[in-house]
Amino acid sequence: MGGTLYVVGTPIGNMGDLSERARDTLARADLVAAEDTRRTGSMLARLGVRARMVSFFDGNERERVPELLEALRGGSDVALVSDAGMPSVSDPGYRLVAACAEAGVPVDVVPGPSAAIAALVVSGLPMDRFVVEGFLPRSGRARAGRLAAVVAEPRTVVLFESPRRVARTLADLLASGADPDRRVVVARELTKLHQEVLRGRLDDLARDLAGRDLKGEVALVVEGAAGGPESAQGLDDAVRIAAAEVAAGARKRDAARAAAARTGIPSARIYEALVAAG
DSSP, rough: OOOOOOEEEEEEEGGGOOOOHHHHHHHHOEEEEESSSSHHHHHHHHTOOOOEEEEEOTHHHHHHHHHHHHHHHOOOEEEEOSBBEEEEEESSHHHHHHHHHTTTOEEEOOOOOHHHHHHHHHHHOOOSSEEEEEEOOOOOHHHHHHHHHHOOOOSSEEEEEOTTTHHHHHHHHHTTOOOOOOEEEEETTSSSOOOEEEEHHHHHHHTTTTTTTSSSOEEEEEEOOTTTTTSSHHHHHHHHHHHHHHHHOOHHHHHHHHHHHHHOOOHHHHHHHHHHHH
């Protein structure tokens, strides 16, 4: 019989958050695939667990997947862990899970802490609909495009950011057209000794943090755009405009661009909705 891939959540700061099931799974695994073998090795040593480890991070994820699939097919149980939190949530892992699902290899999840969920819960912002954007591109058109998407997003948005770039990101959101009154929460060092949660209006926090030297892991939680162009009605209108362009003979991508120019909704979102509508 083949082995099982266990996707294991690990603490984002406080080791007391590691579940008994996670401890048992890591102790029983034949192989631990870790984003950083040094950090995971240190955690396992504190638990008194000796395990064979292999590195599994963004840079080698593609090449490691076939190796781990071979081990799983050979009967080895593999535990997948990231530096902290849940693998695949802004961390490596989804390619391996997808490959296992396609190959018929059993996948089990050992739920644990998640920085994104922890930040959402402590933020006090609406959680009925949210999106995790992870880290923004650092510069160029890619960053500008993602900032524009965040500004237009009606759902609560979770971003991860370097403490050195938090003030810049808040300022860039303002420069990209975000409402200065939009509520933002800066959650720093969650579950750790120096945990700090700052709440306020976007322009106030941007100003207050401009000269402050933050340290540690930071998550930004941004209130969704109220009545912005990314509302369901706005997107529906944009898709109708694009559909009319297609009916007149335009290609779908060109139609999406034309509708974006008229509505302010990102063309990529219009195109996706147009394709989904057939």
